[in-house]
Amino acid sequence: MLVLGDQDQISSMPTVEKLTEEVAMVSSPDSFDGLPMASPESPSSTLVSFTDVNVVPEQQQKGLEQTILHLEGEVIGLRLKKRSLDAKRREALNKILDVKGSTRVFCRVRPFLIADKRRNHEVICVRSEKLVVSFGGSKKEFGFDKVFPQNASQEDVFMEVEPILRSALDGHNVCIMAYGQTGTGKTFTMEGTNNLPGIVPRTLKELFDQASTDSSNEFTFTLSMLEVYMGSVRDLLAPKPSNRIHHGSSKCNLNIQTDPNGCVEIEGSLMLVYPISHKQVDGTIKESEPDLHRGQILTRITVGRSGGSEECMEEFSKLWLVDLGGSERLLKTGATGQTLDEGKAINLSLSALGDVIAALKRKRGHVPYRNSKLTQILRDSLGSAFGDDSKALMLVHISPCEEDSGETTCSLNFAKRVRAIESNKELPEDSRKQRERRILEVEKEMREAEEECQKVRNQIHKAELLLHETKKLFEGRYRPQNDNDMISVKPEECKKVLGTHQTAEKPIKRNSSSSLPRFMTSTAASRHRHGAVEEEINSRVKPLRPLHRVSFQFSGSQSISYSDAHFRTSLQCSIKKPPHDGEANEPMRDATNCNGSDSKTPSMPRNKRVTTSYSNLKVALPRHRRRMSDLI
Numbered sequence: 001m002l003v004l005g006d007q008d009q010i011s012s013m014p015t016v017e018k019l020t021e022e023v024a025m026v027s028s029p030d031s032f033d034g035l036p037m038a039s040p041e042s043p044s045s046t047l048v049s050f051t052d053v054n055v056v057p058e059q060q061q062k063g064l065e066q067t068i069l070h071l072e073g074e075v076i077g078l079r080l081k082k083r084s085l086d087a088k089r090r091e092a093l094n095k096i097l098d099v100k101g102s103t104r105v106f107c108r109v110r111p112f113l114i115a116d117k118r119r120n121h122e123v124i125c126v127r128s129e130k131l132v133v134s135f136g137g138s139k140k141e142f143g144f145d146k147v148f149p150q151n152a153s154q155e156d157v158f159m160e161v162e163p164i165l166r167s168a169l170d171g172h173n174v175c176i177m178a179y180g181q182t183g184t185g186k187t188f189t190m191e192g193t194n195n196l197p198g199i200v201p202r203t204l205k206e207l208f209d210q211a212s213t214d215s216s217n218e219f220t221f222t223l224s225m226l227e228v229y230m231g232s233v234r235d236l237l238a239p240k241p242s243n244r245i246h247h248g249s250s251k252c253n254l255n256i257q258t259d260p261n262g263c264v265e266i267e268g269s270l271m272l273v274y275p276i277s278h279k280q281v282d283g284t285i286k287e288s289e290p291d292l293h294r295g296q297i298l299t300r301i302t303v304g305r306s307g308g309s310e311e312c313m314e315e316f317s318k319l320w321l322v323d324l325g326g327s328e329r330l331l332k333t334g335a336t337g338q339t340l341d342e343g344k345a346i347n348l349s350l351s352a353l354g355d356v357i358a359a360l361k362r363k364r365g366h367v368p369y370r371n372s373k374l375t376q377i378l379r380d381s382l383g384s385a386f387g388d389d390s391k392a393l394m395l396v397h398i399s400p401c402e403e404d405s406g407e408t409t410c411s412l413n414f415a416k417r418v419r420a421i422e423s424n425k426e427l428p429e430d431s432r433k434q435r436e437r438r439i440l441e442v443e444k445e446m447r448e449a450e451e452e453c454q455k456v457r458n459q460i461h462k463a464e465l466l467l468h469e470t471k472k473l474f475e476g477r478y479r480p481q482n483d484n485d486m487i488s489v490k491p492e493e494c495k496k497v498l499g500t501h502q503t504a505e506k507p508i509k510r511n512s513s514s515s516l517p518r519f520m521t522s523t524a525a526s527r528h529r530h531g532a533v534e535e536e537i538n539s540r541v542k543p544l545r546p547l548h549r550v551s552f553q554f555s556g557s558q559s560i561s562y563s564d565a566h567f568r569t570s571l572q573c574s575i576k577k578p579p580h581d582g583e584a585n586e587p588m589r590d591a592t593n594c595n596g597s598d599s600k601t602p603s604m605p606r607n608k609r610v611t612t613s614y615s616n617l618k619v620a621l622p623r624h625r626r627r628m629s630d631l632i
């Protein structure tokens with residue numbers, strides 16, 4: 001009996017390659033009657049040679065049983081190895097983020113727009129990670145973790161954001177906030193356009209891609225969208241009229257609750273809807289479009305991750321993507337009425353955010369999370385409420401225009417305050433260099449662990465395929481079956497395989513040879529023929545990679561398209577009822593059961609991908625908000 005974690009047993013087991021050879025030998029026509037011959041090169045072989053044809057079935061059965069046991073042990077051993085490599089990679093990523101700072105601030109400069117008549121290129125000057133603003137005859141320098149100049153692409157921005165997203169998959173709470181004056185490109189960065197998708201759609205795609213390549217974890221995703229508007233929280237995905245706070249519905253102002261562990265949940269919000277209901281949710285979002293007003297938009301992706309077996313508890317992490325709303329000073333805009341009230345509410349919210357950040361910076365005493373809905377919602381992603389487990393990124397947006405330089409300086413000062421949460425920001429030159437060296441070292445460690453992990457993943461895949469095949473072979477030959485358990489092969493399939501009409505029309509019926517009198521057991525020659533037929537069929541119905549389960553629960557308007565129809569079917573199955581480990585070896589059967597028809601589906605591609613369509617992923621929000629600049 002193999003005990004999980006017994007490394008000696010695992011390391012003394014035959015390798016996948018060796019077992020592959022052995023299984024190949026079992027069904028090889030070159031070996032005697034389909035049986036392996038003992039070889040001096042393989043003393044450890046679990047399969048032996050036979051001379052008495054009557055003893056053959058029992059010995060062969062034992063040999064296959066041994067092979068199955070070894071393969072199962074091999075898979076367990078490889079999974080353990082992968083888990084430890086994965087932990088190493090996560091630790092390295094975490095170290096990198098810690099050395100870089102768990103609260104980071106990037107700055108993005110918007111390019112000049114057609115509407116910008118006066119273009120003074122001297123106002124904003126970007127030098128590496130520094131930015132100089134020339135304003136009223138004086139120059140002011142600001143340093144950030146990264147500065148994106150006017151010509152930076154959406155891709156450039158996302159590349160820098162991506163490591164933080166990965167830490168959400170690793171179980172950390174992450175918060176990415178876009179801050180800045182109205183019209184400086186917050187929505188452009190977060191949502192983007194159909195052709196130039198921003199962080200939100202790219203994040204979804206990235207998360208799905210990464211989850212779909214991780215076969216040892218199961219992931220679930222839920223997506224929610226909230227708006228903080230005039231001090232109330234509303235569910236942007238709720239059907240009308242409950243989402244209309246200004247129409248006085250009591251349901252619209254959702255309660256924010258914090259559990260004893262400091263985890264925040266929004267009471268009664270957010271239907272969890274599977275992809276199949278996207279159209280319905282899409283309609284809901286569109287319905288809310290005419291409610292033009294100005295609030296703060298919060299997109300939340302909850303990532304559920306479990307280790308792929310029933311003993312492993314599911315861990316949850318939250319990823320917040322927040323458009324903080326225009327930060328401009330209201331006197332300057334000359335706003336009145338509702339616009340003025342909306343502006344005031346946003347500014348109060350931002351100032352509460354600033355206070356929370358300042359308190360976090362002090363690292364002691366009371367943190368005033370309760371002063372605004374925004375900070376209450378983001379509480380468990382903003383900082384030290386329950387350890388240094390959270391990662392935050394602020395993307396401050398500025399305009400290149402001279403007439404905006406006052407607002408630009410205000411935004412940059414705010415961002416500077418956020419950045420100062422990390423005490424080691426302004427390091428002397430040699431400490432900075434040392435820090436950069438450390439980052440490079442850990443990045444190398446992480447890359448190595450990733451590469452090693454990929455290798456082990458491939459080995460697991462191979463071993464699982466082999467195990468699946470061997471079990472199939474074993475069950476086909478030795479498992480006692482009653483008459484109802486006939487495996488029927490479609491006549492046309494048999495015709496293709498065998499080329500003889502006669503054999504094709506008969507379903508292949510399997511009986512346990514050991515349960516029959518010896519005179520009724522198959523002869524060596526008939527077993528050989530039978531084996532050849534089985535192999536042909538097996539090679540046609542290609543073995544599938546065991547499903548690693550990724551399920552999606554959406555309450556958003558996003559539509560997800562899967563590049564592989566078979567995967568979609570399997571996915572729907574896994575959403576309805578998570579398969580057990582044993583079932584994971586037979587995904588084709590699962591899929592067949594699910595749609596209730598015989599599966600002619602081609603085998604699942606090795607690298608199945610879950611893709612998103614950007615155009616569909618674009619949340620129809622921009623029209624939902626009124627731009628301050630339009631009103632001036």
Ligand SMILES: Nc1ncnc2c1ncn2[C@@H]1O[C@H](COP(=O)(O)OP(=O)(O)OP(=O)(O)O)[C@@H](O)[C@H]1O
Nearest residue numbers: 110111181182183184185186187188325326627628
């Ligand atoms: N990096 C960029 N490249 C090209 N166009 C940009 C960029 N940033 C912003 N824009 C354009 O500038 C305009 C204003 O941008 P956007 O609506 O994203 O600003 P905002 O800060 O979200 O404003 P609001 O506070 O009103 O929501 C849009 O037309 C947008 O396409």
